[in-house]
Amino acid sequence: MRERRGFSGFLFDRFLPVGTVVLVIIMIWYAFTVILNAPFERDQAARAGTEITTGQLIEKTLAQERPVLPAPHQVAEEIWKTTALKKITSKRSLFYHGWITLSSTVLGFVMGTALGILLAVLIVQSAVLDKSLMPWIITSQTVPILAVAPMIIVVLNAIGISGLLPKALISAYLSFFPVAVGMVKGLRSPDPMHLDLMRTYNASNAQVFWKLRWPAAVPFLFTSMKVAVAISLVGAIVGELPTGAVAGLGARLLTGSYYGQTIQIWSALISAAVLAALLVFLVDLASRVVQRRMGMVH
Amino acid sequence: MNGALVIGAVVFWIAAWLVNSWLARLRPESQTVGRLINLAIPALFGVTLIVLWEGATRGFNIPSVLLPAPSMIWDRITASLDILWADFYQTFMKAVLAGYVLGCGFGFATAVIVDRVPFLRKGLLPIGNLVAALPVIGIAPIMVMWFGFDWPSKAAVVVVMTFFPMLVNTVAGLSASGAMERDLMRTYASDYWQTLFKLRLPAAMPFIFNALKINSTLALIGAIVAEFFGTPIVGMGFRISTEVGRMNIDMVWAEIFVAALAGSLSYGLLALLERAVTFWHPSYRR
Structure with a gap:
C-alpha cells in the first residue's frame, strides 16, 4: 500500500x-x-x-x-448543564467533582512514579534486591488491590487519615508497578558497548548512572507513565466509592446507581473518559517535549 | 508493647538479609542448584516480610481492627473455609470464568475480522487503544442495572474489561510475522486461512498470552468491584464490603488471601501454558 x-x-x-x-x-x-x-x-x-x-x-x-x-444527546445535554451552566464551586458541577478526582489521581500518580523509580534504581544497583524483590513486585499485581480499596479507606479513616491521601495511596499502589517494571528495563537498556566505553573513561558508578543509564531510561519512563496515569485515575475513582459517596466522579457513579439516575452515571463515565484521555495526552506531550530537548527525536 | 518480639523480628530480618546476599553472590556450577537458589531468595524474602509483620503487630500491640497479624488471618481462613469457598465459587467460577472466556473470545474474533479489513483497522484501533486506557470499571453500576444483581452482571463487566486489551494485543500480534515469511507462504500457494493458522496465529501467540495475563488480573478486579454496586448475599466483593462495615478486618484479609491465591495461580497457569505453546520463542530457548 x-x-x-x-x-x-x-x-x-x-x-x-x-x-x-x-x-x-x-x-x-x-x-x-x-x-x-x-x-x-x-x-x-x-x-x-x-x-x-x-x-x-x-x-x-x-x-x-x-x-x-440514555440517548447520546441526553448525556451531552446533562454534561453541558453540569459544566457550563453551573458555577465551578457548585456541588452539582462536574468540574467540582472532576477536580476532586483529578487531585487525588495526580497526587497518587506522583507518589507511585517516585516509588517506582526508587525501586527500579535499587533493583538495578543491587543483585540481592533484584532477586528477592522482583518476583514479589510481580506477585503484588495479582492481588486485586482495587477490591481492597474500601478496607484501606475505612482503616485509614479509623486512625484519622482521611480526605485526599487514602485515595492517592490506592492510585500510588496501582501506578508504581508499570513504572518500576519499565524503569528496570530502561536502566538496563544501555548497550554493553556504551557501558564498556564508560569504563574506559574510568567513570564511577554514579557517573555511569547519571550520564548513561538515566538518559537511556527516559523513553521507557514516559511509556510506563502513560499506563500509570490511566490506572491511577481508575484507583482514584474506585477509592471514592466506599467513602459514602461524598464527592468526586466515583461518587457521582455511586449516587447515580443508588437513585437510578442513568443519565448522571453516563455523564460521569464520559467525563472520566475525557479526563483519562486528557491525562494520557499531557504525559505524551511532556514526553515529546523532553525527548526533543534531549535530542532523542527529531 | 512487647520489645522481645520486635527485636526478634528485626534480628530475623537482618539474618535473612545476610543469607540472601550470600546466596545472591553464589555462582553455582549446576543449573538445578542455580534455579533452586533463584527460588529460595524470594521465598526467604517473603517469609521475612511475614515475620516482620507478625512481630510488628504483636510487638507494638497494633489493634486487629487496623492490621491483624498473619497468624490471626490464617486462623480465620481455616475456620471459615466453607464461606470462603461459597464466595469463591460465586465470584470466580461463575462471574470471572464466564466473563473472561467470553471477553477474550470476542476480542480475539473481532481482532481477526478487523485485521482483514484495513479500513476497520485504521478506524477501530485508535478507539480501542483509547478505551483500553479508560476507567472501564465505571460501567459496573450500569451493568448491575441491566443484568440484575446476580453473577451475569459481573460477567458482563468482565467481558467489557477484557475485550479491549485482547483486541489491541491480537491485532498487534497478527502483524508480527515478517514479510519474508508471508512471501514464503504465498510461494507455497497457501490461502488466507492456511497462512492465518500456520503462520500468523502462532506468531501472534506471545502477544495473545500477554493479553490473557493482563486480563486474568483485570477480570478478578472487575468482578469484585462490580459486586460493590449490588449483589446477592454471597461473593468475594460482597463479603469484603460488608465485613469492612462490621470491622471484621481479619475476614477481609482472608478474602484478599483467596483472591491473591486465585490471581497468582491463574497467572502461573497461563505462564506454563504460554511456555508450552510458544516453545519456539527466543525467550524460552536455551
Missing part, C-alpha cells in the same frame, strides 16, 4: 476511518436506546389503554427521564 503523507494522509488514514467508526458507534447507541427503552413505553401505553405509533415510540424512548440507556 502506498504511504500517504501530509493532509491527505491525515484525512484518509485517520479522520475518515475513525470518524466512520465513531459515527457507526453513535448510530448503534441510538438503535439500542430505542430497543432497550421501548418495553417501558409500550407498558405505559398499554396501561393508559392507548395505541402507540412507531414514530411516537421512538420519540418517547429518546426523551425518558430515567432511561435504561
Whole structure:
C-alpha cells in the first residue's frame, strides 16, 4: 500500500476511518436506546389503554427521564448543564467533582512514579534486591488491590487519615508497578558497548548512572507513565466509592446507581473518559517535549 | 508493647538479609542448584516480610481492627473455609470464568475480522487503544442495572474489561510475522486461512498470552468491584464490603488471601501454558 503523507494522509488514514467508526458507534447507541427503552413505553401505553405509533415510540424512548440507556444527546445535554451552566464551586458541577478526582489521581500518580523509580534504581544497583524483590513486585499485581480499596479507606479513616491521601495511596499502589517494571528495563537498556566505553573513561558508578543509564531510561519512563496515569485515575475513582459517596466522579457513579439516575452515571463515565484521555495526552506531550530537548527525536 | 518480639523480628530480618546476599553472590556450577537458589531468595524474602509483620503487630500491640497479624488471618481462613469457598465459587467460577472466556473470545474474533479489513483497522484501533486506557470499571453500576444483581452482571463487566486489551494485543500480534515469511507462504500457494493458522496465529501467540495475563488480573478486579454496586448475599466483593462495615478486618484479609491465591495461580497457569505453546520463542530457548 502506498504511504500517504501530509493532509491527505491525515484525512484518509485517520479522520475518515475513525470518524466512520465513531459515527457507526453513535448510530448503534441510538438503535439500542430505542430497543432497550421501548418495553417501558409500550407498558405505559398499554396501561393508559392507548395505541402507540412507531414514530411516537421512538420519540418517547429518546426523551425518558430515567432511561435504561440514555440517548447520546441526553448525556451531552446533562454534561453541558453540569459544566457550563453551573458555577465551578457548585456541588452539582462536574468540574467540582472532576477536580476532586483529578487531585487525588495526580497526587497518587506522583507518589507511585517516585516509588517506582526508587525501586527500579535499587533493583538495578543491587543483585540481592533484584532477586528477592522482583518476583514479589510481580506477585503484588495479582492481588486485586482495587477490591481492597474500601478496607484501606475505612482503616485509614479509623486512625484519622482521611480526605485526599487514602485515595492517592490506592492510585500510588496501582501506578508504581508499570513504572518500576519499565524503569528496570530502561536502566538496563544501555548497550554493553556504551557501558564498556564508560569504563574506559574510568567513570564511577554514579557517573555511569547519571550520564548513561538515566538518559537511556527516559523513553521507557514516559511509556510506563502513560499506563500509570490511566490506572491511577481508575484507583482514584474506585477509592471514592466506599467513602459514602461524598464527592468526586466515583461518587457521582455511586449516587447515580443508588437513585437510578442513568443519565448522571453516563455523564460521569464520559467525563472520566475525557479526563483519562486528557491525562494520557499531557504525559505524551511532556514526553515529546523532553525527548526533543534531549535530542532523542527529531 | 512487647520489645522481645520486635527485636526478634528485626534480628530475623537482618539474618535473612545476610543469607540472601550470600546466596545472591553464589555462582553455582549446576543449573538445578542455580534455579533452586533463584527460588529460595524470594521465598526467604517473603517469609521475612511475614515475620516482620507478625512481630510488628504483636510487638507494638497494633489493634486487629487496623492490621491483624498473619497468624490471626490464617486462623480465620481455616475456620471459615466453607464461606470462603461459597464466595469463591460465586465470584470466580461463575462471574470471572464466564466473563473472561467470553471477553477474550470476542476480542480475539473481532481482532481477526478487523485485521482483514484495513479500513476497520485504521478506524477501530485508535478507539480501542483509547478505551483500553479508560476507567472501564465505571460501567459496573450500569451493568448491575441491566443484568440484575446476580453473577451475569459481573460477567458482563468482565467481558467489557477484557475485550479491549485482547483486541489491541491480537491485532498487534497478527502483524508480527515478517514479510519474508508471508512471501514464503504465498510461494507455497497457501490461502488466507492456511497462512492465518500456520503462520500468523502462532506468531501472534506471545502477544495473545500477554493479553490473557493482563486480563486474568483485570477480570478478578472487575468482578469484585462490580459486586460493590449490588449483589446477592454471597461473593468475594460482597463479603469484603460488608465485613469492612462490621470491622471484621481479619475476614477481609482472608478474602484478599483467596483472591491473591486465585490471581497468582491463574497467572502461573497461563505462564506454563504460554511456555508450552510458544516453545519456539527466543525467550524460552536455551
